[in-house]
Amino acid sequence: MRKNFGAKPWTYPQPVFILARKAFTVSMATAEQAVACDYVGIESGNKVADKVAKAGWHTTKSEFVDAPLIDELPMAVECRLVSYDPETCRLVGEIVNVSADESVLDENGKIDPDKLRPITFDPVHNTYRVLGEKVANAFQDGAKLK
DSSP, X not given: XXXXXXXXXXXXXXXXXXXXXXXXXXXXXBGGGHHHHHHHHHSOTXXXXXXXXXXXXXXXXXXXXXXXXETXXXXXXXXXXXXXXXXXXXXXXXXXXXXXXXXXXOTTSSBOHHHHOBEEEETTTTEEEEOOOOOOOTTTGGGGGO
């Protein structure tokens, strides 16, 4: 079961993009799904048509856009395509909804990064890293320097 948060400018690093019918979803890569996420990133859909299934993933149609959600990736940003430039591959989307599986929500119903365990790519070492601990309060701690 997913909880819908409405249109939010939320994303965690290294999303998986799916483009179809003027809509796409951006699913957050997680530590538990790192191998599958790496596989779909390095394998061409032109060579392996069922690479999503080969990764062990299943999809469900988004309630908000005409694009799939990957069931095994617990957080997604659902977007309507605004523009796409094939020359530069620049993709612009409007966030219509953010959804997250209840398994990654905290006791207040908000997305808990410790439960989600999103990963980011480290290009220096060619590794994936789990996002770490809280180090400060955004839009608040900097006020101490005013």
